Amino acid sequence: MSISVELCTYPGLDDRIVIVRAGDEVDGVFVRTERFNVLIDTLGTPELCQSALDLLEKKTGKRPLVVVNSHMDWDHFWGNAAIAGKASIVAHAAALERLHDPSALQVLRDKAKEDARFQNVELVGPDITFAGSMSIHGGDLTLELIHTPGHTPDHIAVWIPEVRVCLAVDAVEYPIPEVWSRNSDDLRMLYASLRRIHDLNAEFVIPAHGRTFSPSMVGKNLSYFEGLASRVAALSETQLADPVLSEKSGCRLQDFVPIPDDMPDHLVKFYEQCHATNLGATLQAQVEGTKLE
Ligand SMILES: [Zn+2]
Numbered sequence: 002m003s004i005s006v007e008l009c010t011y012p013g014l015d016d017r018i019v020i021v022r023a024g025d026e027v028d029g030v031f032v033r034t035e036r037f038n039v040l041i042d043t044l045g046t047p048e049l050c051q052s053a054l055d056l057l058e059k060k061t062g063k064r065p066l067v068v069v070n071s072h073m074d075w076d077h078f079w080g081n082a083a084i085a086g087k088a089s090i091v092a093h094a095a096a097l098e099r100l101h102d103p104s105a106l107q108v109l110r111d112k113a114k115e116d117a118r119f120q121n122v123e124l125v126g127p128d129i130t131f132a133g134s135m136s137i138h139g140g141d142l143t144l145e146l147i148h149t150p151g152h153t154p155d156h157i158a159v160w161i162p163e164v165r166v167c168l169a170v171d172a173v174e175y176p177i178p179e180v181w182s183r184n185s186d187d188l189r190m191l192y193a194s195l196r197r198i199h200d201l202n203a204e205f206v207i208p209a210h211g212r213t214f215s216p217s218m219v220g221k222n223l224s225y226f227e228g229l230a231s232r233v234a235a236l237s238e239t240q241l242a243d244p245v246l247s248e249k250s251g252c253r254l255q256d257f258v259p260i261p262d263d264m265p266d267h268l269v270k271f272y273e274q275c276h277a278t279n280l281g282a283t284l285q286a287q288v289e290g291t292k293l294e
Pocket residue numbers: 027074076077171209210
């Protein structure tokens with residue numbers, strides 16, 4: 002598969018913020034401040050990241066570059082090798098645990114078998130990590146890195162208060178975000194992260210997938226999880242024990258969110274899997290008798 006990088010924007014978005022789009026795979030974001038250039042995410046390969054850096058060159062001037070990894074999912078950080086020697090990479094401390102887990106290398110081996118463009122990928126970790134939150138003071142713009150776990154344990158969103166822009170990465174997603182596991186703790190964390198992003202009262206909420214920018218997407222994601230919880234609460238014991246509940250009428254993805262007719266099949270399948278995990282975590286919460294908040 003060959004993917005090219007383009008620079009994009011959304012109507013009304015401050016021109017210091019640029020969407021760095023790698024086809025349908027992922028969107029990174031570039032932010033130009035008085036003191037630094039900041040790149041949030043390095044895309045899925047060093048080649049894609051390098052072509053993003055080449056495209057951005059005209060916009061970068063002489064300011065130093067700071068790179069942020071939103072989380073250690075392959076499509077967001079496998080481009081890190083293109084940054085080595087050029088900038089420091091910042092991530093949440095939990096990113097290191099994920100990077101050092103044997104599954105990180107296994108994902109790379111599996112994907113390299115599927116697609117030759119991943120064969121030269123080398124796992125490069127962050128240089129600077131933090132726990133809780135951290136701010137990058139650019140002078141005219143501040144980038145607040147907010148730990149927003151739930152999609153993954155290491156996930157961070159970026160809030161730029163001066164322009165009321167939230168880079169929500171994978172915590173918010175059209176049509177639905179995906180919880181880390183079927184464990185109800187992860188579900189509660191994702192819901193709390195969505196609430197936290199909702200309460201920022203942003204003018205733009207920009208996820209890394211799905212090409213949306215309206216803050217209304219956060220409310221839709223919250224309603225989806227609330228809808229799942231109330232549907233599950235009304236199920237019988239027999240239904241709760243159904244191993245393929247997410248395929249049963251009333252519990253399918255399209256019973257909770259509209260899926261457009263023109264969404265490609267592989268994407269529908271992907272979001273059906275996300276939905277099955279989300280439903281699994283909701284079932285666990287129901288069995289334990291715990292609530293979303
Ligand atoms: Zn992603």
